Amino acid sequence: MTxxxxxxxxxxxxxxxxxxSTESAALSTSSDTPPAHRSAEWFGRAGKYGxxxxxxxxxxxxxxxxxxxxxxxxxxxxWSELTNCNRHLRExxxxxKRGVLMAGGFPLEFPVTSLGxxxxxxxxxxxxxxxxxxxxxxxxxxxxxxxxxxxGCDKTTPALLMGAASCDVPTILVSGGPMLNGRYQxxxxxxxxxVFNLDQEYxxxxxxxxxxxxxxxxxxxxxxxxxxxGTASTMALIAEAMGIGLPMNGTIPAPDSRRAVLAEEAGKRxxxxxxxxxxxxxxxxxxxxxxxxxxxGAIGGSTNAVVHLLALAGRLGVKFTLADWDxxxxxxxxxxxxxxxxxxxxxxxxxAGGLPVVMKRIADKLRLGAPVVEGGTMGERIAxxxxxxxxVIRTVDNPLTPKGGLVVLRGNLAPDGAxxxxxxxxxxxxxxxxxxxxxxxxxxxxxxxxxxxxxVDADSVLVLQNAGPRGYPGMPEVGxxxxxxxxxxxxxxxxxxxxxxxxxxxxxxxxVLHVAPxxxxxxxxxxxxxxxxxxxxxxxxxxxxxxxxxxxARRRAAFVPPEPAYExxxxxxxxxxxxxxxxxxxxxxxxxxxxxPPSKVSF
Numbered sequence: 001m002t003x004x005x006x007x008x009x010x011x012x013x014x015x016x017x018x019x020x021s022t023e024s025a026a027l028s029t030s031s032d033t034p035p036a037h038r039s040a041e042w043f044g045r046a047g048k049y050g051x052x053x054x055x056x057x058x059x060x061x062x063x064x065x066x067x068x069x070x071x072x073x074x075x076x077x078x079w080s081e082l083t084n085c086n087r088h089l090r091e092x093x094x095x096x097k098r099g100v101l102m103a104g105g106f107p108l109e110f111p112v113t114s115l116g117x118x119x120x121x122x123x124x125x126x127x128x129x130x131x132x133x134x135x136x137x138x139x140x141x142x143x144x145x146x147x148x149x150x151x152g153c154d155k156t157t158p159a160l161l162m163g164a165a166s167c168d169v170p171t172i173l174v175s176g177g178p179m180l181n182g183r184y185q186x187x188x189x190x191x192x193x194x195v196f197n198l199d200q201e202y203x204x205x206x207x208x209x210x211x212x213x214x215x216x217x218x219x220x221x222x223x224x225x226x227x228x229x230g231t232a233s234t235m236a237l238i239a240e241a242m243g244i245g246l247p248m249n250g251t252i253p254a255p256d257s258r259r260a261v262l263a264e265e266a267g268k269r270x271x272x273x274x275x276x277x278x279x280x281x282x283x284x285x286x287x288x289x290x291x292x293x294x295x296x297g298a299i300g301g302s303t304n305a306v307v308h309l310l311a312l313a314g315r316l317g318v319k320f321t322l323a324d325w326d327x328x329x330x331x332x333x334x335x336x337x338x339x340x341x342x343x344x345x346x347x348x349x350x351x352a353g354g355l356p357v358v359m360k361r362i363a364d365k366l367r368l369g370a371p372v373v374e375g376g377t378m379g380e381r382i383a384x385x386x387x388x389x390x391x392v393i394r395t396v397d398n399p400l401t402p403k404g405g406l407v408v409l410r411g412n413l414a415p416d417g418a419x420x421x422x423x424x425x426x427x428x429x430x431x432x433x434x435x436x437x438x439x440x441x442x443x444x445x446x447x448x449x450x451x452x453x454x455x456v457d458a459d460s461v462l463v464l465q466n467a468g469p470r471g472y473p474g475m476p477e478v479g480x481x482x483x484x485x486x487x488x489x490x491x492x493x494x495x496x497x498x499x500x501x502x503x504x505x506x507x508x509x510x511x512v513l514h515v516a517p518x519x520x521x522x523x524x525x526x527x528x529x530x531x532x533x534x535x536x537x538x539x540x541x542x543x544x545x546x547x548x549x550x551x552x553a554r555r556r557a558a559f560v561p562p563e564p565a566y567e568x569x570x571x572x573x574x575x576x577x578x579x580x581x582x583x584x585x586x587x588x589x590x591x592x593x594x595x596x597p598p599s600k601v602s603f
Contacts, residue, residue, distance in 0.1 A: 037274065038596060039072040039106075042143035049601060053143065066106045071274040073100045073267065074144035075109040076135055076164075078156040083116030085153035085232060086176055088223035088254055095260040096148050096174065099267025105274070107267065110138055112163075115155040117232075125502065126474025126574055128155040128162075128308075129587050132315075135163025140596050144169065146274040148266050152176030152225050152254075154505070157235035158308035161244065162586070164280055165315040166593045170273035171280040172373050173245045174266045175236035177254035178346035179224030182215075189219045190339040191226040192506025196480070203450075204488050224254025227346040228339040230505035234301035235308060240355050241295035242288040243372035244280065247381055251350035269374055278373075281316055281593075287367035289313055289320045290328055291378065294365050297332035297405030298358050300341035300423040302505025303513055306406065307475075310584030314591040322408055322417045322582045326541065329405020334423045335361060335394045340508040341423040342400050344392050352392035356385035361396055409512060411544040412552070413498070413524050413534065416516035416582045418543055426494040429510040430538040434461040434496060436545070438530045441466040442478045442501075450485040458487060461496045461534040465526055466562055468500035468518025469578045469585050473565050479503035479513045496536055498543065500525055500581070512536065512543055514581035520562055521580075527555040 037044075042053040044067075054067055075096050079089040093109050100107035112134040115124040139147060146169055149160040157175065164171040182189030198215055201207045225232030237250030246266055252259045289309060296305050306325055313320035335358055338344050359366060360382045368379030387393050394400055401423045409418045422430065437460045439445040445464055448454055456462075462481045469475045479501035483492060497511045500518040519526035524545065528534070533546040547555075566572045577587040 037069065037071050037145045039143035039145050040069065043067045043072075044069060071105045071145040071271055072143050073105045073107050073270045073274070074139060074142070074147040075107055075150065076138070076147055076160055077109055077111050077150045078114040078152065078160070079111065079150070080114035080116065082119055083114040083153050083156075084118070084220065084223065085116070085179075085225040086114055086151075086156065089150045089152065089176055092174065092176065092260065092263045093150060095263035096150070096267040099264035099269075100148075100271055102264075103268040103271035105267075105271035108144070110142070112138060112160070115153055115159065117154050122472060123474040123476035124153075124155045125476065125585065126571075128159045128585075129574070129578070129590065130570060131156065131159035132162035132166070132590070135160050136166040139164065139167045139169060146170035146270045148270050149173040150176070151236075152232060154225075154231035154235065154304065157232070157239060158312060161239070162312055162315050165284065165312060166590065168279045168281050168593050168595050170270065170278055171244065171283075172266045172270050172273065173239045173249070174263050175225075175239065175245065175249050177224050177236075177252050177256070177259045178227040178233055179220060179254055180222040181227055181345045181347050182219035182221060184215050184218035188345065189215060190228040190345050190506070191219055192230050192504055193228045193340040193508065194219065196507060199482075200488055203485055222255050226506055228506045229300050229302065229336070229341065231302040231304040232505075233346055234296065234299065234305050234505050237299055237355050238292045238295060238301070238305055238309070241359065242292050243283050243370055243378060244288075246374060247356055248350070248354050251346055251354040253347055253350060273373065283371055283373055284312070284316055284318070285370065286318050286320065287370040289318055289324070291366050291370055293325055293328040293405070294332050294362060295355070295359065297329040297403075298334060298362050299336045299355075300334045300338060300400065300404055303406060303419055303421050304502055304505055306419055306514065307502070307581055307585045310582070311586040312584075314584055314586055315593055317592055325406050325419070326408035331403065332362060332365060332405045333396055333399035334401040334404025335396070335399055337392055337394060337400050340506055348389065348392045352389035353385060353387045356382045357387040357393050360385040361387075361393070407538055407541060409536075409538070409541055409543040411542040412547075413528070413543045413545045414515045415524065416580060418498075418512050418515040420510070420512050420538060422538070424508040425510040429494060429496050430536070432461070432496050432510075432536045434459045434534060436461050436463045436528050436530055436532045436534050438463045438465065438528055439481075442472070442476070445478070445481055449482055452486055454484055454486075455530075456484050456487065458490075458492045458495065461498060461536075463525070463528050463534070464497070464499035464501060465519040465528075466500075468515075468520055469580060470564075470575050471500065471518055471520030471562060473571065473575050473578070475500070475502050475581065475585060477502050477504045477507075479511050480507040480509055496534070498525070498534065510536075515543075516580045516582045518580060522556065522559045522561060524552070526559055527552060
């Protein structure tokens with residue numbers, strides 16, 4: 001970082017609500033002598049070492065003016081026809097490029113692996129770290145001075161941030177935005193959340209197959225990610241809350257023209273970040289992580305944010321643990337009345353004023369001095385925010401739930417922790433004792449859950465084993481176990497469920513997730529048998545199985561680990577090196593960043 005001498009003016013505010021503040025001197029690092037750009041090692045050299053990179057780039061029609069020392073802004077794109085959430089990102093990239101050019105930069109778009117939640121198997125979570133490696137190595141190996149990350153579907157946001165964090169380059173994230181509300185027979189459908197509802201209605205004979213097929217076409221009617229508070233919306237909003245995304249990044253609908261304006265502004269701002277040498281580590285500080293946890297509670301955010309932020313913190317060297325989720329989020333009210341916790345969808349959230357309104361209403365709990373990419377502080381960003389609908393964004397004295405933060409549970413069933421989302425749970429089940437009904441894996445669950453002879457009742461606790469990071473592998477979103485058909489028919493709408501898996505951010509229920517250590521490693525979850533009594537004590541932050549120490553020891557001695565699912569390739573790499581849920585499910589060898597040290601010339 002160079003010495004501070006001149007504060008730099010912030011970019012001109014865009015016209016949408018929540019515009020940019022004046023840049024504070026705290027992030028101004030400009031000097032009379034601008035820093036040499038990293039890309040000059042490629043494009044600014046004399047002789048053959050400069051001739052070859054410039055000549056090959058000129059073959060694409062780039063003029064010599066673009067090589068005159070201006071910063072190269074990489075546009076990291078997760079566009080793919082296999083990822084509907086991201087299928088419009090090629091068009092959005094053009095708006096980013098325009099902004100980069102307007103600000104005097106040289107935009108270069110590059111692709112990385114795209115993770116499409118509805119299609120990829122066994123689970124996109126298995127490939128999040130692969131994408132992060134793709135991003136990291138692409139940035140490090142190429143003449144890139146700063147980067148604009150184009151993300152959308154669930155895992156693309158954390159993957160791109162993790163990769164950029166490992167390089168510690170100037171970075172700004174642009175989300176693709178949520179899709180339009182689903183509409184069917186006068187009913188508003190929320191992606192994911194209403195899939196679970198429709199499935200239950202179909203399984204119990206309330207609707208026909210034709211009804212389901214018609215709803216399929218009506219639910220997903222535009223580009224963009226889930227318009228419920230799923231993981232995609234949660235992570236887009238968290239990026240905004242952490243200051244690495246611009247105001248309203250999380251809520252502008254994907255087809256809305258204001259999304260293109262935001263992309264253009266991001267392109268302009270990326271050039272300024274490079275000129276001021278403001279790297280991602282200067283934005284994603286401990287204060288940013290604290291704000292993220294509090295915002296996750298206030299929006300009723302996805303439980304998946306836990307593993308993603310833990311992994312991101314590990315890449316940055318920020319001290320941030322699973323315990324912080326409970327401590328920081330404990331007293332945060334859930335203000336956003338949005339599915340799956342509430343009633344509305346992302347379009348209404350945007351129209352009501354978006355995240356700046358939420359943050360202003362919980363401002364007393366936030367680190368308002370945290371820096372933001374457009375310059376200035378978070379406090380300055382949200383100072384003028386105004387709410388337009390107190391039903392969608394509730395006031396602090398009329399919350400959706402008084403305590404919206406995620407709960408971290410421990411006990412003899414989860415020595416290293418487990419989590420539960422109170423805003424999506426049934427209050428009467430938050431304190432519960434019930435008989436375990438155990439499924440050895442997801443296939444066993446699917447085979448037996450609707451068996452009329454299954455020995456289960458409404459007070460039972462459904463337990464799923466071998467669905468963790470190594471056991472499945474990849475820790476899929478199967479933690480929201482389907483309720484037994486015979487109980488659904490009897491009117492049961494929720495049960496306590498416990499697993500080492502994750503659940504979709506669009507899901508709901510009294511679901512204990514991310515149990516660590518996982519069952520495939522011989523964690524206590526692997527030792528539970530049908531008939532054991534399980535006690536959930538949310539108020540006491542505990543999840544226990546009533547097995548005495550001697551019996552637990554006998555079962556542990558008899559434990560036989562499952563055979564690994566992969567013996568070669570990336571699958572084997574994943575199994576051998578993935579960390580547990582309480583560490584973020586990152587690879588052990590990727591914790592910590594290595595920056596962008598000079599690379600050897602290849603010719």
